[in-house]
Amino acid sequence: MDKPIDKFWRTRLTDLKKVLDSNNFETFVAENIDEAKNIVLEKIIPETSPTSVSWGGSLTFTATGLYDTLKKRGDLKVLDTFEKNLTPEESLERRRRSLLVDLFITGSNAVTEAGQLVNLDMIGNRICGITFGPKHVIILAGRNKIVPDLDAAMFRIKNYAAPVNTMRLDKKTPCAKTSYCEECKSSDRICNTWTITEKSFPKGRVKVILINDDLGF
Numbered sequence: 001m002d003k004p005i006d007k008f009w010r011t012r013l014t015d016l017k018k019v020l021d022s023n024n025f026e027t028f029v030a031e032n033i034d035e036a037k038n039i040v041l042e043k044i045i046p047e048t049s050p051t052s053v054s055w056g057g058s059l060t061f062t063a064t065g066l067y068d069t070l071k072k073r074g075d076l077k078v079l080d081t082f083e084k085n086l087t088p089e090e091s092l093e094r095r096r097r098s099l100l101v102d103l104f105i106t107g108s109n110a111v112t113e114a115g116q117l118v119n120l121d122m123i124g125n126r127i128c129g130i131t132f133g134p135k136h137v138i139i140l141a142g143r144n145k146i147v148p149d150l151d152a153a154m155f156r157i158k159n160y161a162a163p164v165n166t167m168r169l170d171k172k173t174p175c176a177k178t179s180y181c182e183e184c185k186s187s188d189r190i191c192n193t194w195t196i197t198e199k200s201f202p203k204g205r206v207k208v209i210l211i212n213d214d215l216g217f
Contacts (some may be wrong), residue, residue, distance in 0.1 A: 006031075006212060009143045013210045016146065019115035020210075024203040030211045036140060037064045039209055040105070048136045050102030054079040054094075056126030058107030059216040060140045066105065077101075081125070095125035104134035107216055108141045109161050110153035111208070117197040118153035120162065122190035130197060130206065139208045142215030150196065161217045162191050168217075 001007065013029045020027040028043075030036035053076050055061055062082075071078055079101055081094045098104065106126050110118040117139060121127045130137055147153045163175040166188070173189055174182035181191070200206035 009212050013143060013212055016113065016210060020208050023115040023198060024200040026204040026207040028209045030209055032213055033064045033211060036209045036211050037066055040066055040138060044138060044207055048103060050076065050136065052077040052079065052101040053103045054081055054098035054101045056106035056129050058140060060107040060142055061105055063215055064140060098125060099128055099133035102135045104129040105138045108139050108145055109157045110147050111141050111145050112150060112153055113148050118150065119195050120157045120191050121193050124193050127193060127195040131195060137206045139206060140211065141208060142211050142213055144214040158191065164217045166190060
């Protein structure tokens, strides 16, 4: 059999789609980042007709190429929270304003087999956008984000995703040195607020694209 690992994950993601759909998420399975991008551009955006778009921190989002593509569209008001050379005050204000756009795109730190989205934020703009504010939300999640349950999700986030991100962002935290959570009190700590999204409300507001590839942290 060719590509048995891909077939394994395709089966797992298809099963997870059914669970997420039963939790009122609108769920899609994409074979790769190009297919995920096409789902956003050719299905979700035409069906939701947003006039404004923004995003929360997500390496998976940038990997799809959507960041560059959406910035060039003339039919959308783009609130770019990733723009460089912003002052801290300007950056924070953009993140505040991003909570009122029609379409908000981000990733998830973990997705459980029970169909829960589990996230941990430093500032909270990403999880706020998922929870309330934007009319529609797109979650892009690689297969590496799938975990059995909440305990596994929290362990993954605190002892893998968070330390790797502190290293990527050059944060001065103990986990950046030790590679595992020290429950620190550092001013650079990125682990401040948890959310567990068990269901989408209203139904279909949160759209999850499961991607059959390892993406992000």
